[in-house]
Amino acid sequence: LAKTTQPISMDSYEGQEVNITCSHNNIATNDYITWYQQFPSQGPRFIIQGYKTKVTNEVASLFIPADRKSSTLSLPRVSLSDTAVYYCLVISNSGYALNFGKGTSLLVTP
Amino acid sequence: DTAVSQTPKYLVTQMGNDKSIKCEQNLGHDTMYWYKQDSKKFLKIMFSYNNKELIINETVPNRFSPKSPDKAHLNLHINSLELGDSAVYFCASSQDFSGNQPQHFGDGTRLSIL
Numbered sequence: 001l002a003k004t005t006q007p008i009s010m011d012s013y014e015g016q017e018v019n020i021t022c023s024h025n026n027i028a029t030n031d032y033i034t035w036y037q038q039f040p041s042q043g044p045r046f047i048i049q050g051y052k053t054k055v056t057n058e059v060a061s062l063f064i065p066a067d068r069k070s071s072t073l074s075l076p077r078v079s080l081s082d083t084a085v086y087y088c089l090v091i092s093n094s095g096y097a098l099n100f101g102k103g104t105s106l107l108v109t110p
Numbered sequence: 111d112t113a114v115s116q117t118p119k120y121l122v123t124q125m126g127n128d129k130s131i132k133c134e135q136n137l138g139h140d141t142m143y144w145y146k147q148d149s150k151k152f153l154k155i156m157f158s159y160n161n162k163e164l165i166i167n168e169t170v171p172n173r174f175s176p177k178s179p180d181k182a183h184l185n186l187h188i189n190s191l192e193l194g195d196s197a198v199y200f201c202a203s204s205q206d207f208s209g210n211q212p213q214h215f216g217d218g219t220r221l222s223i224l
Contacts, residue, residue, distance in 0.1 A: 046213065085151070093207035099155070
């Protein structure tokens, strides 16, 4: 399983754009990059997944450079309710359960 | 309708007891999982079932026994509970076992051993 490295914590003010970068230097050819969000007392929730370049949905954008050794989750105009832990995972398409690291604890303040 | 539901939400019991946690998903998924999140917030896979067949069994004490009566249910039975079993246990499901399918998690069962 590809190991991921992401910041332990980040702070932001409401209304700002937040970018969380994840390093995955030993990502394999058939691996996908996936992000989950976890609020206190809840299970993780899928946010976005990508293989290369850019993916965008109603919640976030995911930027993946050509070498795929890193990825950046972008949250536009965060609100207080975006305070959560964000996990970056690298998953093989051949299938395996999720390997959660420590995640990035994002705190959004007024 | 809750997609993945676990019961009970909280479980407080004494060392040595046997307890069960139930999980049901109404998403029509083929694959279900049990994860354990410890006090340091690390979330680790314990078991995975695909179409009622065990496909992942991580290094978990054999006091933990999963059972899948059908594709929609994956229950976790724990014998002779120990202090170190205190954690939050999450059930999850996905369409199938391929890695690019999102997993849907329940809200967890907080197990406290006295």
